[in-house]
Amino acid sequence: MLTAPKLDYALLAPILIILGAALLGVIVEAFVKQALRARLQLVIALAGISIAFGQLYLVRNEGSSIAAVTSVSIDGSGIFIQGAILLFAFLGILIIADQDHFAPQASALPGSSEEASALESGKQQTEVFPLTLFAVSGAMLFPIATDFITLFVALEVLSLPLYLMVGLSRRRRLLSQEAALKYFLLGAYSSAFFLFGAALLYGYSGSLSLNGLTDAIRGSGGNDVFLLLGAAFLSVGLLFKIGAVPFHSWTPDVYQGAPTPITGFMAAATKAAAFGATLRIFYIGLDAAQVSWKPAIAVIAVITMIFGSIAAISQRDIKRMLALSSIAHTGFVLIAVVSLNKSALSATLFYLVAYGLATIGAFGIVTLVRDSAGEVTDINRWVGLGKKSPLVAAVFSLFLLSFAGIPLTSGFVGKFAIFSAAYESGNIYLVVAGVLSSAIAVFFYLRLILMLFFAGETNGSVSVVIPSVLTRIAISISAIATVVLGLAPSLLLDVAQNFAYFLR
Amino acid sequence: MTTSTNLVYLIALPLFSAALLLLLGRIADKWGHIFATLISGSVFVIGVAEFFAMQGRDGEARAATQKVFEWISVGTFQVDASLLLDQLSICFVLLISGVGTLIHIYSIAYMSHDHDRRRFFAYLNLFIAAMLLLVLGDSYLNLYVGWEGVGLASYLLIGFWNQKPAYATAAKKAFVANRVGDLGLSLAIMIAFTQFGTVTFAGVKEGASGASAGALTAIGAMLLLAAAGKSAQFPLQSWLGDAMAGPTPVSALIHAATMVTAGVYLITRSNFIFDASPTAQLMVVIVGAITLLFGALIGTAKDDIKKALAASTMSQIGYMILATGLGPVGYAFAIMHLLTHGFFKAGMFLGAGSVMHGMNDEVNMRRYGAIRKVMPITAATFGLGYLAILGVPPFAGFYSKDKIIETAFNAGGIEGILLGGATLLGAAITAFYMTRVMVLTFAGTKRWDENAHPHESPILMWAPMAILAIGSVTSGFLLNSGSALVNWLQPVVNEHHEHHSEEFLPPLVVSTMALVFVAIGVAFAVLKYRTVPLIAPLDVSIFTKAARKDLYQDSFNEAVLMRPGQKLTAGLVITDYKVIDGLVRSVGWVIQTISSALRSIQNGYVRSYALIMVLGVLALVTAIWMVTL
Secondary structure, eight states: OOOOBBBBBHHHHHHHHHHHHHHHHHHHHHSSSSSHHHHHHHHHHHHHHHHHHHHHTTTTOOOBBBBBBBBBBOOHHHHHHHHHHHHHHHHHHHTTOGGGBBOOOTOOOOSSSSHHHHHHHOOOTTTTHHHHHHHHHHHHHHHOOOHHHHHHHHHHHHHHHHHHHHBBSSSHHHHHHHHHHHHHHHHHHHHHHHHHHHHHHHHHHHHHHHHHHHHHHHHHOOOHHHHHHHHHHHHHHHHHTOOOSSSSHHHHHHHHHHHHHHHHHHHHHHHHHHHHHHHEEEEEEGGGGGGHHHHHHHHHHHHHHHHHHHHHHHHHOOOHHHHHHHHHHHHHHHHHHHSHHHHHHHHHHHHHHHHHHHHHHHHHHHHHHETTTTOOGGGGTTTTHHHOOOOHHHHHHHHHHHTOOTTSSHHHHHHHHHHHHHTTTOOHHHHHHOOOOOOOOHHHHHHHHHHHHHOOOOTTEEEEOOOOOOHHHHHHHHHHHHHHHOOOHHHHHHHHHHHOOOOO | EOOSSSSHHHHHHHHHHHHHHHGGGGGGGGTTHHHHHHHHHHHHHHHHHHHHHHHTSSSGGGGGGEEEEEEEEETTEEEEEEEEOOOHHHHHHHHHHHHHHHHHHHHHHTTTTTTTHHHHHHHHHHHHHHHHHHHHHHHHHHHHHHHHHHHHHHHHHHHTTTSSSHHHHEEEEHHHHHHHHHHHHHHHHHHHHHHHHHHHHHHHHHHHHHSOOOHHHHHHHHHHHHHHTTTOOTSSSHHHHHHSOOOHHHHIIIIEEEEIGHHHHHHTTTHHHHHHHHHEEEHHHHHHHHOOOOOHHHTTTTTTTHHHHHHHHHHHHHHHHHHHOOHHHHHHHOOOOOOOHHHHHHHHHHHHHHHHHHHHTTGGGGGOGGGGGGGHHHHHHHHHHHHHTOOTTTTTTHHHHHHHHHHHHTTTTHHHHHHHHHHHHHHHHHHHHHHHHHHHHSSSOOOOOTTTTOOOOOOHHHHHHHHHHHHHHHHHHHGGGGGGHHHHHHHTTTGGGGGSSSOOSSSHHHHHHHHHHHHHHHHHHHHSSSSSSSOOSSSHHHHHHHTTTTGHHHHHHHHIIHHHHHHHHHHHHHHHHIIIHHHHHHHHHHHHHHHHHHHHHHOOHHHHHHHHHHHHHHHHHHHHHHHOO
16 A cells, blocks of 8 residues: 655745746647747746745755655755756846747758758747756756655756757757767766666665665775775766766767857756765765775866866867866866865855856857857957957956956855865865866966957957847846855855755 | 154145145146145144153153054064154154255245146155154154155155156166165064064164174164165265256255255164164264265365265265264264254255256356355355354354264274274365365356356245254254253163263364364365366366266276176076076976867767776776775
8 A cells, every 4th residue: 555655845846846837838839829939938937947946945944854755855055056056047048048049940850941941930949948947857856866766867857858958059950969969878878877876876775865875884884895886886977967077078069069058057057956966975875985985086076177177278169168167167166075074065055156157157158259150169269359349258258267266256266165175174185286277277268368358350250249138137147146256255155154064 | 651643744744735736736736836835834833843842741751652553463563653753853853844844935936937846846745744754653664664755755856857868867876776775674674573573663672682793783784774875875875966966955855954864863763773783883984984085075076066065965974874883972963963964955955056046057166156246145155054064163063073073083992093084084075175166156257158147046045045054053052052962862862971981082172173174175175276167177186087987986886786787687587588488388388288189089979988988987996996995
């Protein structure tokens, strides 16, 4: 006889609201007239995200590890990251709303007559909105999941819509679809590792939950081949998602191929969700076995930072460069993961918000720089943009300075918080490596700023389109947040400190 | 120690006025000079009020302090922006604001044709503020701010007519030479801080009693370097002659009466350092003796009236520096000579300015002559200053200079004879070159340019000259009567009268000898300059040639410092480019190369990506496994 599980709907409501909005979006896509569809989808998505955020705000001080039996644990860190994801989703949707970036009919083969007629009719399919919302729901579930089944389901709910969204680009469709396929293949590959790791850990502990795993490690000691292999494989799945070296290979190709608004959204939201889950698994599930995995993850952090910083130097495509820069940032956050203390946790929370906002803003600006054939991502063609469009170039430079961690931007505060947390936990070599790779990274950020403002001839064919109101709002919010968090970081640091805890 | 709340206005008023006149710009052109003069005058009034208030207090309570704000607070290092007005500083406050105000008044007329008169007055007020901060600061660090401030004001005023490249160069030269001295002051402050943990005068004084001789000598030597820079003493003296490029009132105020005497103030203020270090004192007297002869010799050959007076200033400050090196007994006489010199030298500079004003800015004394007939007031005031500097009784210089000569002889032994001889010889040469200036300018026959129509200056100019002339006559007697100044300064310089026991020569003998030497100098000059050729003769002795070239001070500096310095910087530039930049560039090149190599891993094939992942998994598993072993 099965009994219905007892669910705490108030705490689960934010995810359920997003899922509901996504399902509503599917129905709208199927039944509402073409002319109304885009606007309605936008309203549903923004309303869904806003209501979900409102509900999240109402329950922000509650916590429960049995909200859905034992499969999720709603606690400070979970709520903070869910809030961050909703914020990123909101800004992402504002930029996605500029439908010019998406194929009118994604199912039409590139170069086919269906594609031509879809382009000609001017009709635009808007499945990207419900897809985004589905991905958001997965992203919100991932950081609060506490058993391996839920973790895997959340990972797939997050990933599957993203695979599709990456292939939706209106221009250079083959590149976009190639990126989607690569992402899918490698994602499936890493999911297999994740699942395999989960199975091994189940075999070791006899339990699917992170708490059960901890109890087993405490009971039997951490030296067991199932545990170690399981932990390694599970880590691979997570490291893939956050884009750590050597599981990062997909990042530049996918970031480049995806429609730019999607790139911005996934760079911010996926990273936040995946780091949320990673933190929970390492802080709660594998904490007791930290002597085994900490050195390996620390080495990965160092390699990731240095690889990302060095490889970015020789990139000629702005989106690939930002992709490699995001890899370097992954390395910085991994420093906090291995530091395993409360200040590292709150530093990570701050960093994810600061980085995510600047990323959405930066990719938002990339959507604006175009020539007659669409977006211009060749860095050499951005030369002299500062003379043509000083405001856009200045705001882009602001985001770059934040990425570089220059004081008075949020990026500086984030890096400082992470480095000081690592120093506190005694990982001084990680701080040294972090500072050195920051120094390398400054080179290509500043070189880009130099090219924007001080170098050579202005490229005549490139221009900045006048952004839509929504895009402008999104970029403005990102830019203002980047400055405000740089000048008055305690606004968010205090919040992050209050929310930096996990419930078992 | 009394707490005062008024001291800050002494500095704040002129500083505010300077800022106002500079910020308002041309709007203030009409009234800027009046405003600045009134401000300077009110500073003098405050100074006089403070002086009488101080006289009303007794002993310990005479010195007044005011903490303006907490300036630096780092760990145990605390510096307040505090002011100290004691018996020593009040002398300077009165001199600076008093002579300063007279020169403000004089400048109203002197600069009346200058387009930038307002800016000139703003700089003058800036100078007054900085100089007062210099003498009122209660710590070396506060003094240092004023020290730099007067350096800046001096630079701005020497280069006031910077449209002439030579004047701009002169300003730069003064600035650079002063920077060398400033380096000494900053080093002295740093050594004091490491030794005593504080930089206040009181704190350093307390610490000095227990400090090692080496540290005190080091501080003393560095302070002497600072004094040499600011007061144009050997070996940093070369800038003062060129500084005469500035408008003449500036030469009178800054480069005769006040700023250049800051070195004397610094050494007197640091008496506790020098009294405890005989080595440092010896260095001070040597520098003073060399400079007093050096300046006097240069003065004998200068045809430019201002440069002759500048050489004289250098020489007179040499007297003061020498006196400060003679220990407790010398400080008061150094300050006395400083004050009397402030009157007669400022008066003579203003007189020179007055002559130039009437002679179309002609400075060559060979084109003067017989000016006493057309400018009787200028000639009279200048003449009184002349008698004062010669040390003819009862004029001011007689009291102050004779005391220094006397004290020099009393130093005892060979040292006393050498120093006393140097001061006597200096007095004779002084008499020679000052008589030369007098004769060339005011006596003899007209040698004027045909366009020159000299006339007496307006009252705004001659009134200050007259007041300074009164000072030149009376100040020595007033300061010396009943040892007034010596007693007044006693609490600051710790003078105890026991030193007078062993007199080398009775004062009357010293005075007589000095007068004889002076008479010889005067006679020699009068005889030599009965006729004056318009062009300086070329067939002159090697000494005259050397003196005309400022005893080769510039050639020396250029050969020993400038050219090797330029070579050194050129070498450093090459090193910077080849070694430092080369290193940085090669790091950049290595990283670029690695970056390109990494790019090739990113080849776009899913199969290679998957392979990299597998290798990564293997490495991760191995790493975790190996750690656990």
